[in-house]
Amino acid sequence: MAADEQGVERGHGGETHQVAGDGRPSLTTQQGAVVADDQNTLRIGERGPAAMEDFHFREKIFHFDHERIPERVVHARGYGAHGFFENYEPLTDLTAADLFARAGERTPAFVRFSTVAGNKGSADLARDVRGFAVKLYTKAGNWDLVGNNIPVFFIQDPIKFPDLIHAAKQEPDRGFPQAQTAHDNFWDFASLMPESTHMLMWAMSDRAIPRSFRFMEGFGVHTFRLVNADGKSTFVKFHWKPKQGLQSVVWNEALKLNGADPDFHRRDLWDAIGQGSFPEWELGLQLFDDEFADAFPFDVLDPTKIIPEEDVPVRRVGRLVLDRVVDNFFAETEQVAFCTQNIVPGIDFTNDPLLQGRNFSYLDTQLKRLGGPNFTHLPVNAPKCPFAHFQQDGHMAMHNPSTRANYEPNSWPAEEGGPREDPVNGFATFPEEVTGVKRRIRPELFADHFSQARQFYVSQTEVEQAHIGDAFVFELSKCERADIRTRMVAGLRNVDEDLARHVADGLGLEELPEATAPARPPIEDLAPSPALSILENGPDSLAGRKLGILVSDGADAGILEALLTAAEQEDVTVELIAATVGGVEMSDGSSRAADQQIDGGPSVLYDAVVLLLSAEGGAQLAAKPPAQDFVSDAYAHSKFIGLAGDVTALLDAAGLSDATDGGLIEIADAAGAASFLSDCRALRFWERWA
Numbered sequence: 001m002a003a004d005e006q007g008v009e010r011g012h013g014g015e016t017h018q019v020a021g022d023g024r025p026s027l028t029t030q031q032g033a034v035v036a037d038d039q040n041t042l043r044i045g046e047r048g049p050a051a052m053e054d055f056h057f058r059e060k061i062f063h064f065d066h067e068r069i070p071e072r073v074v075h076a077r078g079y080g081a082h083g084f085f086e087n088y089e090p091l092t093d094l095t096a097a098d099l100f101a102r103a104g105e106r107t108p109a110f111v112r113f114s115t116v117a118g119n120k121g122s123a124d125l126a127r128d129v130r131g132f133a134v135k136l137y138t139k140a141g142n143w144d145l146v147g148n149n150i151p152v153f154f155i156q157d158p159i160k161f162p163d164l165i166h167a168a169k170q171e172p173d174r175g176f177p178q179a180q181t182a183h184d185n186f187w188d189f190a191s192l193m194p195e196s197t198h199m200l201m202w203a204m205s206d207r208a209i210p211r212s213f214r215f216m217e218g219f220g221v222h223t224f225r226l227v228n229a230d231g232k233s234t235f236v237k238f239h240w241k242p243k244q245g246l247q248s249v250v251w252n253e254a255l256k257l258n259g260a261d262p263d264f265h266r267r268d269l270w271d272a273i274g275q276g277s278f279p280e281w282e283l284g285l286q287l288f289d290d291e292f293a294d295a296f297p298f299d300v301l302d303p304t305k306i307i308p309e310e311d312v313p314v315r316r317v318g319r320l321v322l323d324r325v326v327d328n329f330f331a332e333t334e335q336v337a338f339c340t341q342n343i344v345p346g347i348d349f350t351n352d353p354l355l356q357g358r359n360f361s362y363l364d365t366q367l368k369r370l371g372g373p374n375f376t377h378l379p380v381n382a383p384k385c386p387f388a389h390f391q392q393d394g395h396m397a398m399h400n401p402s403t404r405a406n407y408e409p410n411s412w413p414a415e416e417g418g419p420r421e422d423p424v425n426g427f428a429t430f431p432e433e434v435t436g437v438k439r440r441i442r443p444e445l446f447a448d449h450f451s452q453a454r455q456f457y458v459s460q461t462e463v464e465q466a467h468i469g470d471a472f473v474f475e476l477s478k479c480e481r482a483d484i485r486t487r488m489v490a491g492l493r494n495v496d497e498d499l500a501r502h503v504a505d506g507l508g509l510e511e512l513p514e515a516t517a518p519a520r521p522p523i524e525d526l527a528p529s530p531a532l533s534i535l536e537n538g539p540d541s542l543a544g545r546k547l548g549i550l551v552s553d554g555a556d557a558g559i560l561e562a563l564l565t566a567a568e569q570e571d572v573t574v575e576l577i578a579a580t581v582g583g584v585e586m587s588d589g590s591s592r593a594a595d596q597q598i599d600g601g602p603s604v605l606y607d608a609v610v611l612l613l614s615a616e617g618g619a620q621l622a623a624k625p626p627a628q629d630f631v632s633d634a635y636a637h638s639k640f641i642g643l644a645g646d647v648t649a650l651l652d653a654a655g656l657s658d659a660t661d662g663g664l665i666e667i668a669d670a671a672g673a674a675s676f677l678s679d680c681r682a683l684r685f686w687e688r689w690a
Contacts, residue, residue: 029059069334070369071120074165075131077179078114079213079266080333081273083322085109085136085283091317094234094287095226097346098140100317108137108384111322112336113213113265116148117168118179123262125254126179127208127471132218132240133338134320137384144342145238146362150207151219153303154196156446158357163189164196182478191487194449194516197495198304201456204471206248206464206534211607212268214279214544215247222355223300225348225430226287233430235293235300235350237307239284239314245539247683249604251471253637256604264605270325275573277544278323284314297523298452299445303354305452309531332380337366348430353442371395388419450494450522457496459532463686469499473506485509491516535686542681543571548606550577550598550630552617557586559644560612562670566677577601577630579621587614598626603634608680610642610667611650618646622653631656635664638684642667642676661688 027035035056042054050057072078085107091100099107114131115122130149135142154164167189170176177183181203190196202208210216218240226234249257257264272279286307288300298305326332339362340355349355366375372395375381390407392400403416410417457465472492476485485507492500493515504512530536547567551560567574578584578594585591595601598621603609611631613621621627631654634641643651644667651657663685665676 029056030063031059069371072369073365074116075112075114075133076120077118077122077124078112078131078333079269080110080112080326080336081269081279081322082324082326082332083109083111083278083320085134085318085320087318089317091226092228094228094285095346096229097138097143097226097344099136099138099143099344100346107139109320109322110135110137110332110336110380111320112333112338113269115179117165117181122179123258124265125209125249125257125262127181127203127251127254127475128179129203129208130210130213130216132216134218134240135336135338135342135381138344139385140344140346141385141387142342142381142383143344143347144338144340145220146338146340146358147218147220147238147240149210149216149218150199150202151217151221151237151239151306152199152202152452153221153354154190154199155193155354156195156302156304156442157353158361160193161354161357161361177478182475184479184481184484187476187479187488188481188484191484191491194491194494194519195304195446197449197491198453198456201453201468201495204468204475205456205460206250206467208471209249209251209254210265211247211249212272212544213265214269214272215242215244215539217241217246218281221303222352223350225350226285227346227348227430231428231430233348233432235288235290237286237312239286240281240320241284241314241316243280243282243319244541244544246534246537247539248534250467250637251474253604253633256602256633260600260602260604269322271573272544273322273325277571277573278321279544280322281320282316283318283320284316286312286314288312297445298448299443301350301352301443302446303352304446304449308455308527308529310527310529331378335370335375335378336380337370337375337378339363339366343427345425345427351432351434374398390418444520447520448518448522449520450518451524451526453495454522454524455526455529456532457499459528459530461533461535463689464533464535465499466502469502469506472499472503476503476507486513487516489513494518494522538683540681541570542607542677542683545607545680545683546573546575546605547608547610547677547680548575548577548596548601548603549610549612550621550627551584551592551594552578552613552621553584554587554614554617555584555612556614556645557588557590559667559669559673560586560592562673563610563612563642563644563667563677565670566674569674570677570681572677575601575606579624584617598624598630601630602626603630603639604637606634606639607683608640608642609634610644610676611647612642612644613647613650615646615649619649622649628654635659635688638663638686638688640665640676640680640682640685642673644668644672661685663688 027038041057042051044051087100087105089103099105112133115126115128117128118126132147132149134145167185168181170178171183171185190200220238224236226236293300341359367373374394374396377398390401392406403418405412405416405418476488479485489500489504490513492503564574575595576592577596577598579598581594581597583591583593631650635656640663642665665679667673667676
């Protein structure tokens with residue numbers, strides 16, 4: 001906004017604002033009254049009581065007192081960004097949804113990622129499910145695909161959701177632990193709910209500690225319907241496939257990341273978009289019909305089950321790109337309201353019981369959080385297509401009927417009578433035929449709680465299986481009650497005997513407990529599904545990752561330039577870590593500022609590291625415990641470590657003087673720098689772990 005010749009500033013709506021003497025806009029109240037003194041309350045006498053008529057103070061403190069809206073009960077810690085969805089080809093044979101009607105169609109999108117159990121102030125790297133909620137502002141209305149980074153859920157019926165979340169949250173008498181399930185209440189509940197077993201396998205896997213929002217999958221979880229213009233229905237499951245591949249951290253790394261940077265995921269997304277490395281996912285559809293659903297050994301309406309991609313391939317139909325950060329975190333990320341009930345013509349629900357419950361719960365949740373029924377008036381929630389209705393009034397109403405009619409049907413002429421229903425273009429529910437006795441009951445196939453849990457486990461690599469077993473041991477070791485630990489191991493015997501034995505040994509159980517009697521005998525010969533493994537679906541490049549170079553005074557300037565050049569070619573971000581943030585003087589006399597000081601730049605922040613040291617500089621760093629940890633952690637976390645210059649003193653100090661493996665790579669020249677970055681595409685040197 002610019003001041004005009006009369007010293008008045010034009011606002012967004014054409015209104016005018018007074019301009020203070022230094023050219024800045026004059027401070028006003030919310031009503032627009034210019035404030036003369038913002039330093040002192042109005043009081044009677046120099047030391048007298050405050051005056052109740054001080055409207056500026058009352059308004060200012062009133063608003064401050066109400067700045068915080070209730071945080072979400074679940075998914076409280078979230079981070080969002082804007083972008084678009086681009087459709088690859090017309091899908092009119094499958095759906096009447098407008099966003100899929102034309103090749104190249106771009107639909108504005110807002111995506112919010114989140115953890116589930118932690119409060120707003122918790123850390124990013126908690127072991128937890130991640131929310132993956134997408135709001136698509138289509139030309140036919142808003143479509144909210146409110147999913148997770150795990151394709152199944154803990155429970156089958158929504159009536160158990162309050163119990164699940166109560167059990168997972170901090171225990172009510174003591175108010176801890178925060179943002180983790182490693183306590184008695186959660187595992188007591190889980191051990192008594194066999195239907196949670198499949199989800200537990202995912203939650204104890206590396207899927208629950210992703211390296212970045214950018215490197216994780218998203219799932220719609222439930223079975224939905226696509227309905228075309230002729231009314232033909234096709235079942236669908238929605239997938240978001242990261243174009244930069246899957247990647248997670250290891251548990252020890254997650255613990256240290258939470259200490260080094262509790263905002264690690266937030267910062268990663270913000271930095272990636274700011275650097276132009278826009279995160280991308282492809283939207284994939286698993287499409288199937290009633291014949292497949294009837295023949296499938298599990299119920300497609302069961303939210304604790306998947307359909308393996310080997311049985312129904314994922315058809316990639318478009319891409320989601322995040323290319324813009326929010327202007328204001330509260331206005332957008334915090335106030336965005338996702339509701340699973342928000343669908344558009346061409347997309348419809350199924351009778352998945354958990355989905356039906358979410359459709360009821362989410363609207364009620366937003367009403368509570370955002371203070372009234374008009375949360376759709378907030379810009380981040382408002383559709384970008386034309387809309388017209390007779391809903392009116394309520395808290396913070398910004399759009400009310402402007403004509404005489406506020407009801408329908410009415411007999412007023414078109415210019416006064418307002419909108420009318422449109423049977424031709426309006427949403428029409430798929431006319432599914434439904435019969436049956438009204439009872440509180442679940443389908444028989446819902447009773448198979450262990451078959452797909454076993455399939456998930458046997459689909460993992462040896463490294464991933466070990467991580468799952470160790471995660472169970474860690475979490476259950478936090479339970480005070482031995483009977484809970486024993487009950488969980490008894491359930492795991494229905495998944496895999498080796499897994500149950502690993503957990504039992506880790507917990508110090510003298511013998512394996514008798515297996516929990518399954519409600520339905522598990523199927524033990526389901527084929528492994530490679531699509532379920534992170535390590536089998538990693539990236540084929542190092543693009544979007546981060547390289548940390550620990551550098552000292554006197555380090556080889558030529559090798560540093562070669563590393564920077566190779567990193568640029570690989571689309572890798574580089575940070576320099578030094579003894580001080582002021583940086584170092586290189587071998588050629590040039591100065592290099594550091595991005596991180598060694599105490600604040602541990603190796604857990606990076607996907608690969610390089611030690612670029614002179615003899616004197618390496619000896620000085622070797623005396624610093626953070627530098628020793630930088631090297632020893634990178635080695636323990638199976639990262640590739642580049643060795644350039646005189647690194648002997650630091651390796652000795654870190655206890656790695658005898659370490660030799662293919663993940664420790666000498667860099668002597670420019671060719672060595674390029675070769676090192678090429679090797680790092682594997683992300684981890686897992687042979688070291690074995």
